[in-house]
Amino acid sequence: MATFDDFHGTYFTIQSLRLHHPEIMDKVEILVIDNNPDGKHGSDVRGIINHINSTRPNFQARYIPHKESVGTSASRERIFTEARGKFVLCTDCHVIFPGGALAKLVEYLEANPDESAIMHGPLLYDDLRGVATHFNEQWRSEMWGTWGAAWADKTGAHFTVIDNGGKCKYVNLIDGKTEVAPLFVKSGLDWAGHERILMGSGCRNLGKDPSEPPFDIPGQGLGVFVCAKEHWSHFNPDCRGFGGEEIYIHKKHRAAGKRVLLLPFLRWLHRFGRPDGVKYPLTLWNKVRNYVLEFQEMGWDLQEVYNHFVIEQKRLTQDEWNLLISNAKTTLTQPSAAHWREMYSSPEKIVEKVKTEKPLASIHMDLLKKYSEQVDDVLDIGVNVYTTIATFVGTKKSVVSYTGVPDDPTLHKLMQLPDNKQISVNQLETLDYSKLQPADLISIDYTPEGQVLTQVFNNIINFNLAKRFIVIHNTKAFGEFSPSKGYGLMVAIRFFLKQHPEYTVIEHIHDGAGITVLSKDERDKTALPKFTEMVGNLFGAVKSYVAEGAGMVSKEVFEARLATCAICPHRNNNRCGLCGCFLESKGRLAGNAGVCPIGKWAEVERSLE
Numbered sequence: 010m011a012t013f014d015d016f017h018g019t020y021f022t023i024q025s026l027r028l029h030h031p032e033i034m035d036k037v038e039i040l041v042i043d044n045n046p047d048g049k050h051g052s053d054v055r056g057i058i059n060h061i062n063s064t065r066p067n068f069q070a071r072y073i074p075h076k077e078s079v080g081t082s083a084s085r086e087r088i089f090t091e092a093r094g095k096f097v098l099c100t101d102c103h104v105i106f107p108g109g110a111l112a113k114l115v116e117y118l119e120a121n122p123d124e125s126a127i128m129h130g131p132l133l134y135d136d137l138r139g140v141a142t143h144f145n146e147q148w149r150s151e152m153w154g155t156w157g158a159a160w161a162d163k164t165g166a167h168f169t170v171i172d173n174g175g176k177c178k179y180v181n182l183i184d185g186k187t188e189v190a191p192l193f194v195k196s197g198l199d200w201a202g203h204e205r206i207l208m209g210s211g212c213r214n215l216g217k218d219p220s221e222p223p224f225d226i227p228g229q230g231l232g233v234f235v236c237a238k239e240h241w242s243h244f245n246p247d248c249r250g251f252g253g254e255e256i257y258i259h260k261k262h263r264a265a266g267k268r269v270l271l272l273p274f275l276r277w278l279h280r281f282g283r284p285d286g287v288k289y290p291l292t293l294w295n296k297v298r299n300y301v302l303e304f305q306e307m308g309w310d311l312q313e314v315y316n317h318f319v320i321e322q323k324r325l326t327q328d329e330w331n332l333l334i335s336n337a338k339t340t341l342t343q344p345s346a347a348h349w350r351e352m353y354s355s356p357e358k359i360v361e362k363v364k365t366e367k368p369l370a371s372i373h374m375d376l377l378k379k380y381s382e383q384v385d386d387v388l389d390i391g392v393n394v395y396t397t398i399a400t401f402v403g404t405k406k407s408v409v410s411y412t413g414v415p416d417d418p419t420l421h422k423l424m425q426l427p428d429n430k431q432i433s434v435n436q437l438e439t440l441d442y443s444k445l446q447p448a449d450l451i452s453i454d455y456t457p458e459g460q461v462l463t464q465v466f467n468n469i470i471n472f473n474l475a476k477r478f479i480v481i482h483n484t485k486a487f488g489e490f491s492p493s494k495g496y497g498l499m500v501a502i503r504f505f506l507k508q509h510p511e512y513t514v515i516e517h518i519h520d521g522a523g524i525t526v527l528s529k530d531e532r533d534k535t536a537l538p539k540f541t542e543m544v545g546n547l548f549g550a551v552k553s554y555v556a557e558g559a560g561m562v563s564k565e566v567f568e569a570r571l572a573t574c575a576i577c578p579h580r581n582n583n584r585c586g587l588c589g590c591f592l593e594s595k596g597r598l599a600g601n602a603g604v605c606p607i608g609k610w611a612e613v614e615r616s617l618e
């Protein structure tokens with residue numbers, strides 16, 4: 010068991026084990042992990058273990074101080090690390106088992122030595138009669154999981170009942186979501202008193218009779234559970250503080266192909282009352298952080314965690330949520346109000362805040378800011394707020410933004426800072442190209458579809474909107490193919506550049522989802538060589554052509570060469586900025602007459618072989 014400043018609970022749990030279960034004591038060891046050994050109760054807990062060991066030399070009890078990490082995951086995980094037995098029963102330090110329950114457990118495990126399930130027993134209510142068998146997969150009161158009772162209908166089919174706004178909802182016992190229709194049970198029963206009506210309809214409360222066979226449950230409170238050491242699924246090592254492991258550990262165990270069982274004979278009584286208050290650090294931040302870490306570990310959608318804590322309970326702000334999901338491992342404590350005031354104190358701080366929340370956007374924000382700093386006005390078309398923020402911080406004068414997140418609070422905090430820049434934020438859906446003014450920089454971050462990008466390019470050209478830079482996002486993630494299996498963004502860019510050679514790819518970043526910058530401004534392109542140098546290059550090419558008589562390359566090679574030049578940062582309109590040659594002419598020549606100065610054509614030709 011793990012304990013934290015709970016000598017009273019620990020004492021009675023251990024003594025009850027010894028007093029009421031003497032028949033198994035020579036087959037087990039008792040292990041106490043003290044998560045607060047220097048606390049007020051630490052020496053007494055250590056003392057009782059020492060006393061028992063000194064008076065009963067053959068009895069195996071161990072006291073292990075655990076100060077390294079405080080929390081239910083860490084201390085329970087230490088139990089599995091330290092335990093010497095094949096099976097581990099992990100119990101809270103304020104639990105009592107009815108006489109005979111543990112002997113039955115030992116008997117069951119001896120008969121099933123290969124059991125790989127996480128095993129639970131029914132939780133006895135304080136009236137010592139009623140039981141709860143499992144956790145339903147529901148969010149309530151800052152917890153994932155609500156106590157429930159398992160039922161079988163007249164055919165023996167298992168189900169559970171969920172309180173759906175005062176009415177009963179019957180769902181599959183294991184997934185907790187799929188609605189079922191138990192035989193002979195009326196739909197839409199009132200929640201209050203439904204148990205009596207279900208029993209009157211021939212249904213049976215599962216797990217109430219200790220002699221019943223084990224059955225599968227979705228999960229349960231971790232006050233008591235048993236698992237073979239070798240089959241244990243392990244808690245997330247970064248979790249801290251108390252709470253958040255239920256359902257997660259059960260789903261993780263099942264995802265590994267193992268079961269979660271209820272053993273009806275393993276009844277347990279749990280002390281919930283805490284008249285002296287909770288001694289351990291129980292914080293909301295720890296709980297949400299643990300859920301975030303666990304969901305991210307398992308690759309589950311975080312939406313339900315967000316809905317519960319941010320939308321329904323309103324216990325976390327959007328900023329706090331953003332910080333948690335981007336940096337859960339390192340953000341151990343809830344930031345103070347002063348922290349957020351500091352974060353919103355300057356445009357640079359706001360950029361840093363967004364980069365912390367969206368590490369993948371960090372390089373893209375730096376790049377956008379770098380180009381925006383060179384211009385007066387920006388047109389920002391996108392679904393993400395970080396493009397608007399980066400360009401607004403960078404630009405000298407103004408940003409017109411058509412964005413999918415016009416109400417983003419961080420953007421509005423930025424807009425409230427004293428500044429002489431102009432910003433107009435509009436809903437993306439209201440975008441009408443015919444009403445836009447030309448801009449020095451256009452940022453496009455709203456489509457993975459090459460076909461849509463082609464339409465955007467057409468609008469930019471038709472309405473003469475681009476004065477210098479065009480920045481296109483996601484060109485790596487959706488470069489050649491779009492999610493709808495159409496052509497990708499790089500295909501659209503190559504197509505555009507073929508029609509508009511006055512634009513050059515001046516930067517192409519492969520990090521994250523990729524980003525590509527085009528410019529038609531001569532200042533941004535590789536300058537052509539001096540006239541005399543160009544004449545020399547041309548003469549050399551002609552000389553090689555005549556001397557070698559190598560002729561022309563195939564149409565396929567020619568087109569591949571031009572496609573390479575199209576997105577090469579050294580292209581200057583129709584010419585190569587490095588040698589000054591006209592690409593349409595030089596690109597046709599074979600042998601040493603037709604060579605890219607930096608070997609790019611040779612590379613592409615090798616890939617065609």
Ligand code: SF4
Nearest residue numbers: 574577580585605609
């Ligand atoms: S010839 Fe080579 S360096 Fe010149 S534009 Fe083409 S790919 Fe670039």
